[in-house]
Amino acid sequence: MMEKLILPSSSVPVLADVDICVAGGSCTGVFAAVTAARRGARVAIVEPQNRFGGTAVASLVCYWHSLFTLDGSRQIIAGLTQEVIDRLARREAVELATDNNPSWYARLNTEELAIDLDELVKETGVLPFLHTRAVDVLRDGDGRLNGVVTAGKGGLGAIRAKFLVDATGDGDLCAAAGVRMWHNAELQPPTACARLSSWPQFKRPLGELVHEAAEKFHLPEGHIWGTFLPHSSSFLLAGTKIPGLDLSKPAALTGAEIEGRRQLRAIQDLIAEAGYTRPVLEALPSLIGIRETRHIHSHYRLKTDDLLSGRRFPDTAARGTYRVDIHSQERAGTRFLYLDGREEFHSPDRPPETGYWRDPALPAPEYYEIPLRSLIPAGFDNLIAAGRMIDAEAGAFGAARVMVNLNQTGEAAGAAAFRALDENGPIGSWREEGERGETTK
Numbered sequence: 001m002m003e004k005l006i007l008p009s010s011s012v013p014v015l016a017d018v019d020i021c022v023a024g025g026s027c028t029g030v031f032a033a034v035t036a037a038r039r040g041a042r043v044a045i046v047e048p049q050n051r052f053g054g055t056a057v058a059s060l061v062c063y064w065h066s067l068f069t070l071d072g073s074r075q076i077i078a079g080l081t082q083e084v085i086d087r088l089a090r091r092e093a094v095e096l097a098t099d100n101n102p103s104w105y106a107r108l109n110t111e112e113l114a115i116d117l118d119e120l121v122k123e124t125g126v127l128p129f130l131h132t133r134a135v136d137v138l139r140d141g142d143g144r145l146n147g148v149v150t151a152g153k154g155g156l157g158a159i160r161a162k163f164l165v166d167a168t169g170d171g172d173l174c175a176a177a178g179v180r181m182w183h184n185a186e187l188q189p190p191t192a193c194a195r196l197s198s199w200p201q202f203k204r205p206l207g208e209l210v211h212e213a214a215e216k217f218h219l220p221e222g223h224i225w226g227t228f229l230p231h232s233s234s235f236l237l238a239g240t241k242i243p244g245l246d247l248s249k250p251a252a253l254t255g256a257e258i259e260g261r262r263q264l265r266a267i268q269d270l271i272a273e274a275g276y277t278r279p280v281l282e283a284l285p286s287l288i289g290i291r292e293t294r295h296i297h298s299h300y301r302l303k304t305d306d307l308l309s310g311r312r313f314p315d316t317a318a319r320g321t322y323r324v325d326i327h328s329q330e331r332a333g334t335r336f337l338y339l340d341g342r343e344e345f346h347s348p349d350r351p352p353e354t355g356y357w358r359d360p361a362l363p364a365p366e367y368y369e370i371p372l373r374s375l376i377p378a379g380f381d382n383l384i385a386a387g388r389m390i391d392a393e394a395g396a397f398g399a400a401r402v403m404v405n406l407n408q409t410g411e412a413a414g415a416a417a418f419r420a421l422d423e424n425g426p427i428g429s430w431r432e433e434g435e436r437g438e439t440t441k
């Protein structure tokens, strides 16, 4: 148990008085804020980094997945995800796959993405607070949430708000509000990505080199992937892995950031030792890529079977087709379960093992759905979560966690918060009908 001190009570400045305060500024949070602002709400957003974009921008992750049904014939995800792709396309800052590829659809220049998110925030009149973290909630005399305590350049501050959207990834706002949080038994591991130039033409897969040198360089093994960025000779490498840590804990986060950078250097070193030119390190992430920490207790925990069977919900918040994708720790590698029944295991050093998790002759769903009720913390009516903290068991989370899905949870959360504001009621009208935001064409 950590020792605790009581700070003397002090007054804090009210930085803003708004209808909706969004904590966390990845696309998830920005899309929540923009959706609510476009409908007429006064919205503030707080983000600890110097720019919006979360894992895509701060952690350098550059792929968005398919916006189409499983067979690629019909678009099922549009809204702000499509709008941002269109904005990036105007500056040649995105490349699109044309082959219904399960591994990627849009390859983004994530630096350009950060500027598009700035522009979206400015155009819609959302009040931005960068270099600012949500550290607690405010309550009125009846104990009802009515704002966010922030820590930023000027010290502590307060943003008064009628509705709160938690898009912090780790569910920091929900935890501070007293939402019951839980963990999957095995957390998907974090990865420090990097951008490198002078990337060699390898004669055999990099995974094999890492596998052979893993013991010498103390590298935990896992699935390694990478890609050249659009119209660029910079290579994005996702090759590190720090298993067994919950990065919602400050000491684990600090340790993982330093260990991630050590592993990146080790990979450069082992490439040079294998006789290739040493890749030039061009950019480190300003935040380690975090796959999973804690989840909220909501009105409904999304089941793996819901996704794989394409279960329909009356309160759909998001649709998707991305496969179940679990970075396994027990056996180094990544397991994929596809909606059409296929199963693959990708090891660091061997060709993929393929099979079926169910009879492939059975019909496959066109897509799966994520319900709004999995975003609403049980026992709260003016707080909603969007992003990777949503209530989903391990397999369901393994599919739901990709950005094209979580972007939609942001839009749905913004729309649900606006609707509650407009009706002067609770978030939770999902009981009556769906709340999909503007996510489909």
Ligand SMILES: Cc1cc2nc3c(=O)[nH]c(=O)nc-3n(C[C@H](O)[C@H](O)[C@H](O)COP(=O)(O)OP(=O)(O)OC[C@H]3O[C@@H](n4cnc5c(N)ncnc54)[C@H](O)[C@@H]3O)c2cc1C
Binding pocket: 023, 024, 025, 026, 027, 028, 029, 046, 047, 048, 049, 053, 054, 055, 056, 059, 061, 062, 063, 064, 065, 132, 133, 134, 135, 167, 168, 169, 170, 172, 173, 190, 191, 192, 193, 238, 287, 288, 289, 290, 291, 386, 387, 388, 389, 401, 402, 403, 404, 406
């Ligand atoms: C290495 C790696 C590779 C991946 N590859 C892909 C991929 O190719 N394609 C894909 O779609 N998905 C991929 N994923 C998964 C996907 O990137 C994440 O699941 C997704 O981006 C999470 O989005 P989020 O909005 O929930 O959280 P995050 O992106 O983590 O955003 C949370 C935001 O909240 C901010 N924040 C944190 N705490 C606070 C606080 N207290 N107050 C205010 N703000 C706060 C953070 O700074 C951040 O901006 C990958 C993940 C990792 C780690």
